[in-house]
Structures are given as structure tokens and as C-alpha cells.
Amino acid sequence: MSGALAGLPRGAVAFLLSVLLGMAMISGCKSGLQPIRGTAIRTGPSVDVQKGVIFHLFRDRGDCLGRSEIAETEEDLAETWLCDPFVDRASGQVRFAFQTQQDGYGYPMNLEREDLLLTHRLQAVPHRNMLLTGHKPRATNQLFILLIDVSGSMARGDEGFKGSRMDRVRSALLRNDVVDSFFPPGAQTAVIPLLFSSGDPRQLSQKLILSTPDDYRAAIRTLNVGAGYTHLYNAVRYATGKLLEDKSVLQQMEGPEGKQPVIIAMTDGFNNQDDMRSGKDICRDNAAPDRLKGLVNDLYKRQRDENVRIRPTVYTVGIGRKTLGRGTKRAPNRQEEERLLAVSEQELCGAYANQQVDGDLENYGVDHVAMEWIANAGGGQSFIKQDGRGLAEAFKSAARKKYVWYDLYYSVDPFHLRRSFEVKVGLFWQNGRDAGRMDIVPSGWLDAPPGQARKDAWVMASPYSRTLVLLMPMVSLLVILSYLPSARFNLSRALFSRIRQK
Amino acid sequence: MNIYLIPYTWMRHFAVSCYTSLAGLAAWWLILTVVVVWGPRWEIAWDGALFLGTISAFTAGASLLAEGSLQRSPLGWRALKTLGAGALSFTNTVIGFFLWTDWVGPPIVNLLDSEAARNLGDASLVSLGYRLPVFMVAGMGTGVATAIFRKLAGVLSHIGAGLAAGISGALVWYVLGYTNFGLGFDDLYLASAFGAMTFGAIFGLFAWSIPDSLYAGWLRVVTETRFARRIPIDGLDAQGRERFVGHYPRGLDLFLAAQNSAASKAGGAGQDRTSGVMELHVSVLVDADQRYRARGLTIQPTRVVRLLEKINLRYDPRLPAPKEVVLQSGDRIHMGPVDANGQQTVVEFLMLPREEL
Numbered sequence: 079m080s081g082a083l084a085g086l087p088r089g090a091v092a093f094l095l096s097v098l099l100g101m102a103m104i105s106g107c108k109s110g111l112q113p114i115r116g117t118a119i120r121t122g123p124s125v126d127v128q129k130g131v132i133f134h135l136f137r138d139r140g141d142c143l144g145r146s147e148i149a150e151t152e153e154d155l156a157e158t159w160l161c162d163p164f165v166d167r168a169s170g171q172v173r174f175a176f177q178t179q180q181d182g183y184g185y186p187m188n189l190e191r192e193d194l195l196l197t198h199r200l201q202a203v204p205h206r207n208m209l210l211t212g213h214k215p216r217a218t219n220q221l222f223i224l225l226i227d228v229s230g231s232m233a234r235g236d237e238g239f240k241g242s243r244m245d246r247v248r249s250a251l252l253r254n255d256v257v258d259s260f261f262p263p264g265a266q267t268a269v270i271p272l273l274f275s276s277g278d279p280r281q282l283s284q285k286l287i288l289s290t291p292d293d294y295r296a297a298i299r300t301l302n303v304g305a306g307y308t309h310l311y312n313a314v315r316y317a318t319g320k321l322l323e324d325k326s327v328l329q330q331m332e333g334p335e336g337k338q339p340v341i342i343a344m345t346d347g348f349n350n351q352d353d354m355r356s357g358k359d360i361c362r363d364n365a366a367p368d369r370l371k372g373l374v375n376d377l378y379k380r381q382r383d384e385n386v387r388i389r390p391t392v393y394t395v396g397i398g399r400k401t402l403g404r405g406t407k408r409a410p411n412r413q414e415e416e417r418l419l420a421v422s423e424q425e426l427c428g429a430y431a432n433q434q435v436d437g438d439l440e441n442y443g444v445d446h447v448a449m450e451w452i453a454n455a456g457g458g459q460s461f462i463k464q465d466g467r468g469l470a471e472a473f474k475s476a477a478r479k480k481y482v483w484y485d486l487y488y489s490v491d492p493f494h495l496r497r498s499f500e501v502k503v504g505l506f507w508q509n510g511r512d513a514g515r516m517d518i519v520p521s522g523w524l525d526a527p528p529g530q531a532r533k534d535a536w537v538m539a540s541p542y543s544r545t546l547v548l549l550m551p552m553v554s555l556l557v558i559l560s561y562l563p564s565a566r567f568n569l570s571r572a573l574f575s576r577i578r579q580k
Numbered sequence: 581m582n583i584y585l586i587p588y589t590w591m592r593h594f595a596v597s598c599y600t601s602l603a604g605l606a607a608w609w610l611i612l613t614v615v616v617v618w619g620p621r622w623e624i625a626w627d628g629a630l631f632l633g634t635i636s637a638f639t640a641g642a643s644l645l646a647e648g649s650l651q652r653s654p655l656g657w658r659a660l661k662t663l664g665a666g667a668l669s670f671t672n673t674v675i676g677f678f679l680w681t682d683w684v685g686p687p688i689v690n691l692l693d694s695e696a697a698r699n700l701g702d703a704s705l706v707s708l709g710y711r712l713p714v715f716m717v718a719g720m721g722t723g724v725a726t727a728i729f730r731k732l733a734g735v736l737s738h739i740g741a742g743l744a745a746g747i748s749g750a751l752v753w754y755v756l757g758y759t760n761f762g763l764g765f766d767d768l769y770l771a772s773a774f775g776a777m778t779f780g781a782i783f784g785l786f787a788w789s790i791p792d793s794l795y796a797g798w799l800r801v802v803t804e805t806r807f808a809r810r811i812p813i814d815g816l817d818a819q820g821r822e823r824f825v826g827h828y829p830r831g832l833d834l835f836l837a838a839q840n841s842a843a844s845k846a847g848g849a850g851q852d853r854t855s856g857v858m859e860l861h862v863s864v865l866v867d868a869d870q871r872y873r874a875r876g877l878t879i880q881p882t883r884v885v886r887l888l889e890k891i892n893l894r895y896d897p898r899l900p901a902p903k904e905v906v907l908q909s910g911d912r913i914h915m916g917p918v919d920a921n922g923q924q925t926v927v928e929f930l931m932l933p934r935e936e937l
Contacts, residue, residue: 113619118612120624167767492766496706519624522704522711523631524608524772526616542616548773549609553602560581560598563591576802576928 122517212481217265275306392456396444588931603642604780672721719746741786749779856916
């Protein structure tokens with residue numbers, strides 16, 4: 079040992095220590111990164127746009143707990159662990175939480191993943207690779223505009239279901255849970271039920287705007303089948319245009335407590351106007367610029383135009399089954415802008431392009447492709463349901479709640495998590511103008527234990543104790559290996575009778 | 581570590597490796613615990629320096645501790661050497677790390693590609709190309725520190741072992757954690773654990789092997805008469821020795837009966853009861869370099885038997901000196917002819933811990 083010390087004199091020790099300290103000082107310049115406990119990641123400061131509605135990304139749980147509206151009760155506190163960003167390189171999943179704010183205060187919004195524009199290192203993440211979960215629901219002031227198809231086909235029944243299609247719609251709309259979702263406590267809502275077949279939609283009841291559950295129930299009870307064609311596109315165009323310009327309706331949407339318009343269009347078949355030169359509509363006619371293509375373009379532009387003040391959300395509900403064997407299995411989503419706005423005959427109709435709608439194609443099922451197309455352009459969702467319960471669920475989904483904060487999971491190729499990255503999230507319709515962003519910096523050297531998959535295949539952080547699952551077997555293996563030579567030696571000697579006499 | 585648990589076989593070379601591998605694993609777990617439980621409270625630029633420095637320190641310490649344990653050096657010295665080597669190794673690695681990433685690496689890499697120079701400075705980037713040099717620096721730091729505490733004995737082999745450890749550790753760390761290789765791990769959890777273990781294992785394997793001086797040669801009787809009787813070849817000093825085996829009744833190191841017991845028990849008239857072991861049958865000697873040799877001293881049959889090899893040591897009167905052969909642990913020396921019962925006098929040569937002397 080004296081030789082070893084001679085090889086390392088005191089001067090050298092002092093020199094090495096001073097170099098080490100110097101390095102610590104040089105490398106200690108603050109990068110402003112915050113470590114996240116339970117993970118091997120750090121986060122940079124959350125950067126918000128300075129005016130209007132903004133997305134504020136939570137840097138860690140402390141950031142979340144600092145906001146009184148988020149952690150009001152014990153139950154709220156139990157959910158705040160989701161505020162810690164989480165990166166699971168093994169599955170390529172990232173989670174972070176955010177809050178929509180206005181002027182520094184929480185501004186609850188009702189968001190679906192389709193409403194978001196999320197970028198990972200400046201690359202847009204497809205909506206199908208996201209999972210958005212709202213926390214702390216708040217009732218929203220909404221104005222529901224129900225567009226109900228009263229064409230002759232609604233009087234038909236379907237095998238296996240009681241009553242006509244109209245009967246099922248009526249009973250679904252009268253269910254208590256549906257009425258409760260249209261008139262939630264603590265929110266100002268109203269319903270405008272409109273009937274459509276040919277021409278512009280008409281009022282169901284004398285009062286255009288129904289503000290109480292009793293008025294609503296009374297009106298819906300009178301719902302009955304009429305006659306005529308199915309001018310679905312016209313009806314949606316009317317509800318998103320002329321109707322919203324009506325003074326009484328406009329009044330509902332004005333002011334800070336103004337109601338947000340939500341249009342729910344329901345039909346059991348195809349758009350059928352029979353006003354083309356050929357006389358009878360065929361499927362390809364519906365792709366024309368003055369029909370679906372025009373409607374979709376109008377809806378989409380209205381959602382994206384920052385000068386438009388009122389942006390109705392359009393939901394579509396099909397009563398029946400999908401018409402299978404169509405050109406496309408699903409309509410283009412909002413991220414496929416070019417295809418969404420082009421509305422090609424091939425994608426809309428496929429092999430049915432030249433098939434007549436009236437009396438032929440409408441008997442196969444609902445025009446689910448067109449309905450999805452409308453909903454995607456209108457910022458809503460599309461549902462195809464046959465039974466009363468399914469219809470009720472669809473109506474309830476349209477009556478969305480606002481949430482105080484959200485957590486968002488998304489997945490990318492794990493390769494893209496092999497260095498620090500910026501996440502940026504904002505409203506899709508705003509093209510990211512209101513986006514908040516944050517740097518997430520995973521360790522370049524090691525990772526915490528991989529996440530545990532939930533039932534829905536998204537993962538959550540594993541407890542630290544899971545490291546023992548690796549550590550203990552490896553330690554045991556190495557200890558066993560260290561005993562292996564002597565065990566093998568003794569065994570071979572025993573087998574060859576070197577230890578005991580024959 | 582205990583020399584009694586490490587038999588003198590080829591597997592003894594892996595004993596220290598196992599130990600240092602365990603140290604690498606412990607280092608990984610320690611740094612992971614600090615990161616996950618308390619959060620990495622240091623600057624991100626220190627991530628790699630602390631990760632590699634900890635592995636390096638644990639590996640160097642374990643190597644010195646293993647040596648001290650096997651040689652039964654005093655506990656205080658053992659602890660001091662372990663901690664000293666660990667601290668020096670850590671310091672070497674951290675200094676080397678920042679020398680490369682901040683001063684030496686960027687100008688060199690910049691000559692090739694300015695983008696690459698930026699990548700080199702990105703502490704969060706997972707890349708073999710940019711990280712291999714620092715793994716090698718960590719290996720060299722470990723090698724130099726342990727060599728200093730071994731009085732600079734085998735300094736080049738220590739540095740070579742460190743480089744090998746750094747390169748192999750980096751390869752395992754990267755390959756196991758690289759998505760496109762499809763080896764099942766797409767993150768740096770298992771990859772960092774196995775990388776640290778590999779670093780320790782390779783360093784332990786090549787830097788310092790258990791010296792033969794910790795063992796001594798023994799002769800042990802394997803046949804029924806005097807079964808398991810054994811004598812050491814070495815003395816307590818490191819001088820050469822020669823031990824004689826035969827049935828000369830007085831003054832021999834290992835007495836073997838001239839008659840074998842099985843024949844005696846049978847006792848049949850006219851039956852040959854001699855074992856064929858002569859008064860001075862064979863001698864085993866050790867020189868100052870601890871090489872063991874067997875010499876055949878009689879014209880009676882004498883053979884050294886080992887796997888796939890039989891060496892005849894029967895004395896040839898025409899030769900000026902007896903035949904001799906270098907012995908290996910586990911060799912058997914067959915003396916005299918095979919008797920009517922198929923028995924023969926056999927002793928074996930074994931290397932056992934010197935502590936047994």
C-alpha cells in the first residue's frame with residue numbers, strides 16, 4: 079500500500095480534486111431543467127403564448143398543485159400524479175398534462191383528441207396515436223340543435239328491434255340520462271329540435287328554443303314521421319348558417335356565458351334530393367360541389383377561419399347499419415386535409431357510384447362515409463347505432479363536458495425518443511397558434527423500469543421496487559456462478575471416485 | 581471472495597470477473613436509485629460522467645477488494661485500497677469524460693462534421709458513435725487507478741483491460757437498447773444494467789487474474805491402501821522442494837505399502853500380494869517458479885495419466901537422468917503393474933489453496 083500511496087502523492091490528489099471541482103463549476107451552468115421523480119427524465123420550462131386562450135403544459139406535479147382549481151378535493155389530489163410527464167422508451171409512449179387557460183386563469187374546454195394539433199420534435203402526431211383524458215369535468219353552456227330526419231323511411235322497422243326507427247329515436251331522446259345530459263345542472267343549455275326531409279328544416283314545436291326539460295320532453299313526444307326526400311346536406315348547411323344568424327338564436331350565443339352551438343344530425347339513409355338532371359339521384363351525385371363537397375369545405379373553413387366567431391360543432395348519428403362494400407372504409411380525418419376537402423366519388427361511393435339512392439342504395443344501410451365526412455369537417459364525431467341505448471349514448475357523447483385539465487398520451491416510434499424533444503400542443507383549428515410547448519429530456523444513459531401496460535395498452539410508470547425484479551435474479555445468478563466452479567470440481571471428483579473410496 | 585471456493589481449474593479465471601460484474605450491477609442500481617427516487621438533481625451534462633464514474637469506481641474497488649480478500653490482507657488496508665482505487669477511478673473517469681466532451685472531442689469531431697460536434701454536446705443523445713469514446717475513457721480511468729494501487733504492476737494490461745471493458749460495455753449498452761436490432765429491449769433500462777455488468781465482467785477478466793502463488797501442489801493417495809493420505813509439495817517458504825514417494829520405510833515423504841491390501845485380504849496361497857511400488861518409486865519437485873514436475877525413479881511401471889494423454893516415466897538405465905514431466909492439477913501417477921484384481925497404486929497431483937499448508 080505504501081507503494082500505492084507513493085504512486086499517488088498528496089499533490090496529485092489535490093490536483094485531481096481541484097480539476098474535478100473545476101469541471102463541476104464549468105458544467106454547472108443552469109440549463110433550467112427540472113427532474114421528474116420516479117423517472118429518468120427532466121423537463122424544460124413550459125412556454126405559453128402570451129395572449130388569448132392558451133395551452134399550458136404542466137412541468138411537473140408541483141406545477142399542477144399550484145393551481146387551486148385543479149386540486150380542490152382529496153379525489154382531485156389523487157389524480158394529480160398524472161401531471162408528471164412520463165416517457166416510456168420501450169413502448170414509444172409519452173404522457174404529459176395540460177390546462178387551457180385564458181389571461182392566466184383556467185379556461186375549461188371540451189376537447190377531443192381530434193381537436194388537437196400535437197407535434198413531437200416539429201412532427202405532427204396522428205390523432206389515432208393519442209389518448210386524451212379530461213379531469214375535473216365542468217358542465218358547459220351549450221345550444222343543442224337536433225336535426226331529425228322525418229322522411230318516409232323513418233317509419234320502417236328493423237328486424238330484431240321493437241318499433242319503427244322514429245319510435246327508437248323518440249324513446250332515446252326521452253331517456254332521463256339523455257335529457258340530463260342536454261340539461262345538466264350548473265349549466266345554461268337549450269335545445270332547438272328541427273325536422274328535415276325536403277327543403278329547409280322546420281321547427282318541431284311552436285317555440286324554437288326549448289330551455290327547460292319539460293318543454294323539451296313535450297316537444298319530443300310529438301315527434302312523428304313525415305314524408306319527402308332526405309335533404310341531409312341542406313339541413314346541416316341550414317343549421318350551421320341561416321339558423322345561427324336568427325336573432326333569437328344569436329342572442330343565445332352572445333356574451334361571456336354564451337352557449338356553444340352543437341348540431342346533432344340524425345338520419346337513417348343517404349342524402350337524397352332527386353333534383354339532378356337525371357331525375358333520380360345516384361350515389362356519385364352526392365359528391366358534387368354543391369352537395370357534400372361544398373358542405374364539407376364550408377364546415378372545415380368555418381372551423382379554421384380565425385375571423386369566424388361562432389364555430390358550431392357537428393355530430394352525425396346514423397340510425398341503422400353501415401353500408402358495407404363502399405369505396406373507403408372510413409372518411410378522411412382532419413389531418414388528411416387534402417383528401418377531406420376533395421370528396422372524391424370513388425372514396426364516397428366506390429362500386430356503388432352509379433347506383434340509385436332512392437329505393438335501392440338506401441335499403442342497404444346508412445351513408446356512414448358521408449356522415450363521418452361531415453362530422454370530421456365539423457369538429458364532431460359520427461355514430462352509427464341501431465338500438466335505443468346506442469342512440470342515447472351517441473346523444474350523450476355530443477353533449478360533452480368541459481374539463482379543467484387534461485392528460486394526453488401519445489405514441490411515436492421509440493427511435494424518436496433517443497434524444498431530448500419538444501412537445502407542442504394546441505387547437506387543431508388554430509393551426510397551433512395557441513399552442514403551449516415544453517422540452518422533455520430523457521436521460522441519455524439509463525431509463526427507469528419500463529411502464530406497466532394498462533387495459534387499454536397505454537402504459538403508466540412502474541414502481542421503483544420493480545428494479546428488484548431485475549436486480550435480485552441477476553445477483554443470485556452471479557452468486558451461483560461464483561459457486562459453480564467449486565460445485566463442478568467436487569461433483570466431477572465425486573463421479574470419478576476421488577472423494578470417497580469405491 | 582474466498583480462495584477455498586475457487587478450485588484450481590480454468591474456471592478460476594472467471595471468479596474475479598463474476599465479482600466485478602456484480603460490482604458493475606450494484607453501481608448501476610445505485611445510480612438508478614438516485615435518479616429515480618430522488619431525481620437527477622445535477623446538471624444534465626453530469627449524467628454520463630456520474631453514470632460511468634460510478635461504474636468505474638465500483639469496478640476498480642471490487643477488483644482491489646477481490647485481490648485483498650483472496651490474499652487475506654489486513655482489513656484496514658483492504659478497505660483503504662478499495663476506497664482509494666474507487667475514488668481515483670471515479671476522478672479519472674469524470675475528468676476524462678469532460679476532457680473529451682468539452683475540450684478534446686469537439687475540435688476533433690468538428691473537423692469531420694459541424695453537426696456531429698453539436699451532437700457530441702447533446703447530453704441526452706443516445707448514440708454509440710458519440711458515447712464510445714467516453715466509455716473507453718472510463719475503462720482507461722479504471723485501469724490506471726487499479727494499476728496504481730497494484731504498484732503499477734502490469735499497467736499496460738490494466739489499461740488494455742479497461743479499454744476492452746469500455747468498448748464491450750458500450751456495445752452491450754447500445755445494442756440491447758437499440759430499437760432496430762429487435763433484441764426485445766427498446767429502452768435503456770436493461771441495456772444500461774447489462775452494459776454496466778459487462779464493463780465490470782470484462783475488466784475483472786482481463787485486468788487481474790488469480791495468481792498461482794495462492795495455491796500449493798499436493799500429492800494425494802487415491803487407491804485403497806492409505807486412501808486420501810496427502811502431502812504438500814511446497815514448503816512455507818518459496819524455495820524449491822522435492823518430495824519422494826515409495827515404500828522405503830523411513831525418511832520418505834509419502835509412504836506407500838509394498839503390498840496392496842486387497843491382495844492381503846484375499847490371502848490366497850500363491851497369489852501375488854505385491855503392489856509393485858518400489859522403495860524410491862517417484863519424486864515430485866517444485867522449483868522457485870512454482871512449476872511442478874514428476875520424476876520416475878524406478879524401472880517398475882510409472883505413468884502420469886491425464887485426459888487423452890499417458891506419459892511413461894519408467895526409468896531407462898540407458899539414459900543419464902530419470903525422465904520427468906511437468907504436472908498439472910488433476911494428473912494421476914500410476915505406480916507398479918496392475919495386479920490380479922485389476923488394482924494399481926495411484927496418487928494424484930492437486931493444486932489446493934496455499935492456506936492449507
